[in-house]
Every structure is written in structure tokens, then in C-alpha cells.
Amino acid sequence: MxxxxxxxxxxxxxxxxxxxxxxxxxxxxxxxxxxxxxxxxxxxxxxxxxxxxxxxxxxxxxxxxxxxxHVPGMSQDRIIQVEKDILSKNDGYAAENRAFFLQNGIFALNIVSSPGSGKTSLLVRAIRELRDRVVINVIEGDQQTSNDAARIRETGARAIQINTGKGCHLDAHMVGHARQDLAPEPGSILLIENVGNLVCPAAFDLGEAHKVVVLSVTEGEDKPLKYPDIFAASDLMILNKSDLLPHLDFNVGLCIANALRVNPRLRTLVVSARSGQGMESFCAWLEASATTLARRAKVA
Amino acid sequence: MHEMSLMESVIEIVCETARQNGASTVKSVRLDVGVLSHVSPDALVFCYEAARHGTIAENAALEINRIAGEGWCLDCTKTVALEERFGACPDCGRLRVQMTAGDELKIKDMEVI
Incomplete structure (x- = not known):
């Protein structure tokens, strides 16, 4: 009626x-x-x-x-108020991951960038410099191949490869399975290298402590303005390939200004994974954060 | 194309909610999508058709409400309209605007039988 x-x-x-x-x-x-x-x-x-x-x-x-x-309550068909975030499923898995990381004092980073900015080289370099002081495990995300995981394993670190197939990003569910398979040690660092993509990974929380966006100086200063979401979601920007700066017209100051416009809280490190320039800051930050977190987990 | 994952998530939540409410068919789904959010409504609509296939929401209509962008201008100390996510204040032209609305990504309600 x-x-x-x-x-x-x-x-x-x-x-x-x-x-x-x-x-x-x-x-x-x-x-x-x-x-x-x-x-x-x-x-x-x-x-x-x-x-x-x-x-x-x-x-x-x-x-x-x-x-x-239809007016709610005035039709035979019912209207159900859902009021749920579309990402609530992913965020639920992310919360599980985060709780696991906190409990075990594992410092997890979600590393995002466009393809070819040097994420894997950066990780390899950081692992080489830190391997005597802290345990680092890696989750590698790519559409195909396990090349990156193989490169990480050459350093002696454990790595697990997630192939997303057609997927353009890692989600918290995939990472949840990977961390169960990997079983990272309490007090270790877990580096999650996302699929090379400056768009989609921004939306998906994996349960990490921080998103770290890697931008190489061959890419152009306006990337933060062109792909604002990923820079807004990140806590640290790493400007990689700084050894190439003398050969390029890249303006570091302008790039940082653009990034800060999108995210006033964003911190920046200028590094070269190839020459090692600036890597000590990144490694010191990694080690300090991991130690703090591990100590806090032990106390709790 | 993370819209596909988002739409799969929408269908999953919708079907689950419908079953919890003892419904057999979903007739329509309404989403709130802010104009400043990171998704394209075109792509959402496109992916929706694929994602709903073979579920109890197979014939459900999709409605997308666009939520206008708003921000708080620190210099004018008031809420202003925001055309782009990191845009300038339309009144004073400065960039010190904090987004307060427009990045919504939510399933609002749905109609079931």
C-alpha cells in the first residue's frame, strides 16, 4: 500500500x-x-x-x-541506514595488523612511490647499513615477479613477495597474511614496499606506523601537487637520487615547498641510495624509532 | 583503479548488512562521495556493475551523492568553500585552509526487500 x-x-x-x-x-x-x-x-x-x-x-x-x-519508513521496502566507511573492511584488517605490530614492538613502514624512484635500492642500502644492529624484514608488493624480494634476500634479510596480479596497491588483508607467513621477530623493523603507484596506495591503511613517500629528483618538483593524496597521507618524504642533482634542473626547495603545501606536517630527507649521501639520517631515524617502540612494547 | 577494490568492499558490506537484516534482495545503494576524495565517480559506477554481479545486490541501483568541499581558513577564521583539496581560500587567496568536508567515502543507506 x-x-x-x-x-x-x-x-x-x-x-x-x-x-x-x-x-x-x-x-x-x-x-x-x-x-x-x-x-x-x-x-x-x-x-x-x-x-x-x-x-x-x-x-x-x-x-x-x-x-x-521513497521516503524512509513510508514504503513497504525497508531502508537500512548503513553509515559505514567504504574502507571500513580494510581499516578493520589494518587495525589488527597495527595491534600486532604494537604488541610485538615491530616498527612497520609503508613505503610508497611511483615505479622506478628507487624504493628497493633505498631498502637494500638501509638494510646493509643497519643489519648488525637491528633485524629488518621486508614485504615486497609488485604486480608480477619476485625480483625485488630476491634483491632484498641478497642482503641477508628475510623478504616475502606479494604479487597483486591486477591489483594496483597492497591492502591490509594481503599484508595480514604476509606478516603471518613472515612471522617478524619482536622488536624488529618491517618495511612494506608497496606497488609502485602514486595514486591508489594512498587510500589503503596497512596498519603501518608511518607512510613514507619516496620521490626521485628525476621526477619533477610538482609531483606533490599532481598527486596530492599520497603526499598528504605520508609522514616522511625521501628525495632520492640526490647524487644526480648536479646534472639536473631540479629545485629541491621548490619541491619541498610544494610538498608542504599539500601536507604541512611532512618531514623531508634528501638522500642518495646509490652514493649513500644522507642515508645516515634515514638509518638513524629507523633505528631510533624501532628501539623506542620495542622498549615500549617490553614495558607494556 | 583502486575504485574496483572500493566497489568490491561496498558490495561486501551491503550484502552482509542486508543478510543481517533478513533481507533477500538489495534494491538500491546510496553512497556519499566527497568531491575532494581520491576517487572518480565515473570509475565507481563502472566498477559497480562488475562488482555487484552474482550477488543479492545484482539489480540494485546505485546513487552517488557528491559532498561539496569545505575548509577552515586560518586567516579568515571561517568555513569557506573548497574547490580543490589544497586550494586557496576564495576570500583571502591564502593557502592556509584546512579541509573539513569533501573527502567522504561512505555507504549512506540502502533499500532492501
Whole structure:
């Protein structure tokens, strides 16, 4: 029965009432099964919306949606308030990972960048410099191949490769499985090298302590403005390949200014994973953070 | 294309919620997507068709509410409209604006039978 327009009696009245108010019955097609027209509407709703959406200025037309047809509590069909974040599933897995890392005093970093900025070289260098003082394990994310994990293993560190196949980012569920397989030692450092992509990994929390974005000086100072989400989500930016600066027109100051515009809290280190320049700052930060976290976990 | 993962997540949450509420079919789903968020509504719509296939939400209509961008300008000490995520204040032109709305990514409600 439709309580929205008050025409419930029309069904009881049958043909007669329809004859009395033809305009009304015609407009709502209330004959026979009352809610039939809703099903019809729904079946065509999607393509409808799609057409509109292309016919106009590219924005989604919201005017034709369910809100205009159904009022909550006034239809036989129920409206359920969901009010849930789309990422809530991922965030749930991320919270599990984070709790595990905190409990075991594991300092986890989510390292993001575009492909070819030197993430793996940076990790290899850091592991070589720190391997006598702290245990470092690595989770490698790539669409295909286990080349990166092999490069990490050459340093003696343990590494596990996640191949995402078609996926453009790691999610907290994948990392949850990988950390179970890897079983990182309490008090160690876990470096999660994300899929090379400056867009998608920004949205997915993995349970890490910090996101670290790596940008190489061959990429252009305006990358933080072009891909703001990832720089906004990160706590540390590493400007890599600084040994190439004398050969380039790259303006370090401008790049940092752009990054700070997107994220005023972002810290920056200028390093060269190749020559080792600036690496001591990164390694000192890694070691200090890991030690602090491990001590806190022990006390707790 | 992280929109595919997002839409798979939407369908998963929607179907789970529908089952918890004893519903057999999902008729429509409504999302809140801020204009400053990191997703493209076009891609969401495209991925939705693939993600809903073979579920109880197979024929569910999708509606996307765009939420306008807003920020707090530290210099004007007021809420201003924000066209881009790290844009300038439309009044004073300075960049000290903190986003307060527009990056929503939420399943608002859904209609079930």
C-alpha cells in the first residue's frame, strides 16, 4: 500500500476508482501489484543514470535517485541506514595488523612511490647499513615477479613477495597474511614496499606506523601537487637520487615547498641510495624509532 | 583503479548488512562521495556493475551523492568553500585552509526487500 500519496483505497476501489481519477492512476501505475513499478524503475534505473551522466557535464546526476521516490519508513521496502566507511573492511584488517605490530614492538613502514624512484635500492642500502644492529624484514608488493624480494634476500634479510596480479596497491588483508607467513621477530623493523603507484596506495591503511613517500629528483618538483593524496597521507618524504642533482634542473626547495603545501606536517630527507649521501639520517631515524617502540612494547 | 577494490568492499558490506537484516534482495545503494576524495565517480559506477554481479545486490541501483568541499581558513577564521583539496581560500587567496568536508567515502543507506 502506498502511504506516500494516500492512494491505497484506489486498489480496493479497483476499476471504479481508477475511472474516477484516471490522471492519478496513470501517473503512478498503481494497478495490480502496487510495487511493480518500483521494480521496473530499478531495472532501468542504472542505465538511466548512466545516460544522464554522460549527457550532462560529467557529474553524476543524483536528482533521479531513490530519495525522490521513497521516503524512509513510508514504503513497504525497508531502508537500512548503513553509515559505514567504504574502507571500513580494510581499516578493520589494518587495525589488527597495527595491534600486532604494537604488541610485538615491530616498527612497520609503508613505503610508497611511483615505479622506478628507487624504493628497493633505498631498502637494500638501509638494510646493509643497519643489519648488525637491528633485524629488518621486508614485504615486497609488485604486480608480477619476485625480483625485488630476491634483491632484498641478497642482503641477508628475510623478504616475502606479494604479487597483486591486477591489483594496483597492497591492502591490509594481503599484508595480514604476509606478516603471518613472515612471522617478524619482536622488536624488529618491517618495511612494506608497496606497488609502485602514486595514486591508489594512498587510500589503503596497512596498519603501518608511518607512510613514507619516496620521490626521485628525476621526477619533477610538482609531483606533490599532481598527486596530492599520497603526499598528504605520508609522514616522511625521501628525495632520492640526490647524487644526480648536479646534472639536473631540479629545485629541491621548490619541491619541498610544494610538498608542504599539500601536507604541512611532512618531514623531508634528501638522500642518495646509490652514493649513500644522507642515508645516515634515514638509518638513524629507523633505528631510533624501532628501539623506542620495542622498549615500549617490553614495558607494556 | 583502486575504485574496483572500493566497489568490491561496498558490495561486501551491503550484502552482509542486508543478510543481517533478513533481507533477500538489495534494491538500491546510496553512497556519499566527497568531491575532494581520491576517487572518480565515473570509475565507481563502472566498477559497480562488475562488482555487484552474482550477488543479492545484482539489480540494485546505485546513487552517488557528491559532498561539496569545505575548509577552515586560518586567516579568515571561517568555513569557506573548497574547490580543490589544497586550494586557496576564495576570500583571502591564502593557502592556509584546512579541509573539513569533501573527502567522504561512505555507504549512506540502502533499500532492501
Amino acid at each position: 502506498c502511504t506516500v500519496c494516500g492512494c491505497a483505497t484506489a486498489v480496493i476501489g479497483g476499476d471504479k476508482s481508477r475511472a474516477e481519477a484516471p490522471g492519478h492512476a496513470g501517473a503512478h501505475s498503481h494497478d495490480q501489484d502496487h510495487h511493480h513499478h518500483h521494480h521496473d524503475h530499478d531495472a532501468h534505473h542504472f542505465p538511466d543514470q548512466h545516460d544522464h551522466h554522460h549527457a550532462e557535464d560529467g557529474s553524476v546526476n543524483c536528482g533521479k535517485g531513490i530519495a525522490g521516490v
